[in-house]
Amino acid sequence: MIEARELTKVFSDKKRGEIKAVNAITFHCEPGEIYGLLGANGAGKTTTLRMLATILRPTSGTAIVAGYDVLSDAQNVRRKVGFLSTATALYGRLTAREMVEYFGRLNGMDGESLRHAVDEIFSILKIDEFSGRRCDKLSTGMKQKVSIARTLVHDPPVMIFDEPTAGLDVMTARTVLEFVHTCRSRGKTVIFSTHIMSEAAKLCDRIGIIHDGSILAEGTLKELQRRYDTADLEEIFVQVVGGEQCLFTTQ
Amino acid sequence: MSFHNAMIVYRKELMDSLRDRRTIKSMILVPIFIFPLVTIGMSYLSYRFIGQARREIPHIMVIGGEDSPNLMAKLQQFKEIDIVPTNVNYTAQILNKKIRAAVRVPQNFDALLQRGDQVHVSIYYSKEEITSQFAADTIAKFFNDIRDESARNALVVRNLPASVLEPIVVGKENVTPPEAEVGSVVARLLPYFIIVLCLNGATTPAMDLTAGEKERGTMETILCSPVSRTDLVFGKFLLVLTTSLTTAFLAITSMSLCSMYAQKLIGAGAASSLPPTVAFRAIAAVFAMVLPLSVFFSGALLALALFAKTFREAQSYVAPLMLLVVLPAATSFLPGVELNFKTIFIPILNTSLVNKEILAGTYHWGFIGLIFVSSCVYATVAMSYAVRLFNNEKVLLRA
Numbered sequence: 033m034i035e036a037r038e039l040t041k042v043f044s045d046k047k048r049g050e051i052k053a054v055n056a057i058t059f060h061c062e063p064g065e066i067y068g069l070l071g072a073n074g075a076g077k078t079t080t081l082r083m084l085a086t087i088l089r090p091t092s093g094t095a096i097v098a099g100y101d102v103l104s105d106a107q108n109v110r111r112k113v114g115f116l117s118t119a120t121a122l123y124g125r126l127t128a129r130e131m132v133e134y135f136g137r138l139n140g141m142d143g144e145s146l147r148h149a150v151d152e153i154f155s156i157l158k159i160d161e162f163s164g165r166r167c168d169k170l171s172t173g174m175k176q177k178v179s180i181a182r183t184l185v186h187d188p189p190v191m192i193f194d195e196p197t198a199g200l201d202v203m204t205a206r207t208v209l210e211f212v213h214t215c216r217s218r219g220k221t222v223i224f225s226t227h228i229m230s231e232a233a234k235l236c237d238r239i240g241i242i243h244d245g246s247i248l249a250e251g252t253l254k255e256l257q258r259r260y261d262t263a264d265l266e267e268i269f270v271q272v273v274g275g276e277q278c279l280f281t282t283q
Numbered sequence: 284m285s286f287h288n289a290m291i292v293y294r295k296e297l298m299d300s301l302r303d304r305r306t307i308k309s310m311i312l313v314p315i316f317i318f319p320l321v322t323i324g325m326s327y328l329s330y331r332f333i334g335q336a337r338r339e340i341p342h343i344m345v346i347g348g349e350d351s352p353n354l355m356a357k358l359q360q361f362k363e364i365d366i367v368p369t370n371v372n373y374t375a376q377i378l379n380k381k382i383r384a385a386v387r388v389p390q391n392f393d394a395l396l397q398r399g400d401q402v403h404v405s406i407y408y409s410k411e412e413i414t415s416q417f418a419a420d421t422i423a424k425f426f427n428d429i430r431d432e433s434a435r436n437a438l439v440v441r442n443l444p445a446s447v448l449e450p451i452v453v454g455k456e457n458v459t460p461p462e463a464e465v466g467s468v469v470a471r472l473l474p475y476f477i478i479v480l481c482l483n484g485a486t487t488p489a490m491d492l493t494a495g496e497k498e499r500g501t502m503e504t505i506l507c508s509p510v511s512r513t514d515l516v517f518g519k520f521l522l523v524l525t526t527s528l529t530t531a532f533l534a535i536t537s538m539s540l541c542s543m544y545a546q547k548l549i550g551a552g553a554a555s556s557l558p559p560t561v562a563f564r565a566i567a568a569v570f571a572m573v574l575p576l577s578v579f580f581s582g583a584l585l586a587l588a589l590f591a592k593t594f595r596e597a598q599s600y601v602a603p604l605m606l607l608v609v610l611p612a613a614t615s616f617l618p619g620v621e622l623n624f625k626t627i628f629i630p631i632l633n634t635s636l637v638n639k640e641i642l643a644g645t646y647h648w649g650f651i652g653l654i655f656v657s658s659c660v661y662a663t664v665a666m667s668y669a670v671r672l673f674n675n676e677k678v679l680l681r682a
Contacts, residue, residue, distance in 0.1 A: 043677075087506045088676050107509050115507035121500030125302040126295070137291045138508040166302075182504070 033221050034061040034084060034190060038093030041079050041245075053079040055245040056093060061223055061238075063189065066216050068236030069225040070269060076245040077225040078117070081194045084223065085115040098190050098221070111139060114183030117194030124168030128159055128178045131167055132185050139186035146185075153181045157211075173204035180211050190221045197231065209235060229265040239265075243273040284513045292510060292518020300488050300522060309487040310526045314480055314534035323541040333413065341383035341418030342367045344376070351392035357429070363421050377409050383418030384408040386426075396433055474638035476538070477531050477569060478612040478631060481577045482584075484530025485523045486601055489584035492519045494597035502679065512673045516585065520666065523581040531573060535566060569638045572651070575658035576634045580608075582665030589672050592681055615639055622650050630661050 041054040054076045061067035069077045082088040084095055086106035095102045098112035122131055129150065136146045154160050157177045162170060167178060176196075183191065193212055197205035212235055215222050226232055232239055233253055241249045241256075249256060249272045253265065260268045300306040343364045348355050358366060370376060373385040387405040389395065395402045404426050408419035434448055496502040505515065587604060591597035608631055614620055615635035622636045633654045640647060672678050 085507045087503060087680070107511055110507060110509040113507070117503070119500050120504040120507065122504070123295075123299060123501055124499065125299045130298070134291070134295050135508055138288065138510045140509075
């Protein structure tokens, strides 16, 4: 499971001074659950997820991921996490198989067990037919499948998805969303960030609406609908983050 | 630190780099072809041009001499020059390369020589033109031979031995061992080339594995794997070091083979070629000295390029470093710059100087030890800094 406790990240900028990107966020996500972080661009979603994946170190607060503290046991946290975002690209000069095997080895796998795991994922994701092609020669959809295989090769109990459908066509995005759904079915703890309301509504068991680095509202879709007296998640979101931020309404 | 993980990273980086055209160019093609082509090719071409200039029979203008039939007869018989008609514009003709040189013979040359008076002959040539210089040398030799013959005849008339002309014969014996003799030529160039090539070989992969990864978006991918930042730096560092040393090794091998071939081609004496045993020992020692320097370059380049967001930006950071390396390395060419207790602590210059000595067959073990240790210290500092930067998320995720 994931448990974020007062997770805070402050960046210092020469021109803008100190910027609090994430402000004392607290939430938790259980195995077999998808927790959605719903927020606009710059709300603090990526920073939060990067802290959970130990790519960034929290300024204060901490998080427990699969039983390990992100501050004191970052390496073990990374062993238990599969992290997928649009920023996690593939090595273009490696083939799909070499890419996935490389990450398997970095996760302590080797020999027959690695080969078996890679074969199995490639078969499920239908990567076999292009497994020998270099990643820079693959289409966007193929690349996304290889990225998914890369996150799954060591069968991590925790999956973190940072806007995984951004920039993808409908069919590829659908494949990714199906994969997120499969992760839940397999009992994995899943964190999913997005700014697309329909994705959050369709996938997430619980949703945290994040704005200016803070979680302003949290609950299941039904709870949120009840609380804000509307069925439309977009409407709920606008109410939570402070309402009429539409360009045309200010005129 | 886990050596196993660092080796996983290293093997992947090696495979990746060997598929990168830029790395192949800088690591293999440049040292094998470009440097030998530039160095050996230039010397071979200059040898060809000089040979051609030497073989040419120069057009020479003789000004005066009409009253000296003996001299004119000898000049006509002298097969190494071609006498052209006299013209007042001899200077312009030399500069326009119509003639190679002109010689002014004083009035009554034959008579003056017969009388034993001192005769002044002037040769006109262009110092800018090597063919003109050779022509001037040829005509000067002609008159020197006449001078010597005239002096010998005068001695015979006076019943004096020829040794009167040269009462003391000064001989010079070279006591320098063959390797040092070779060293004086090779040692001046090779240490410089090795150092520059070590840097050159390390540059492209260092930028590719840092700024290149940021630009391609793979930095975040590797950062979310369980490999520690230290293992990651060491894996990358080992790859940069490999390319750096491979570049230097290939360049030395290629240059040695090319120089052997070129010497064979131009028929240079055996003394100017590096004896195999000397070559092996010296080059092994040079490599041992270059190793910490290469570590220093690899660490420094990784750290420097990590600040950049893109490969192009990294190139602009690395360019000044090239200058900082080339300058001290080239300083070892300067006359009077020698190993002493000041120069042994100046990075790059110290290695360049000690390699010069090693290739010349001189092993100052005290200096060698101190330089090796000081280079190791600089290398450790550079590596520690690179590791520190890889743990700095601000630098690592700068976008």
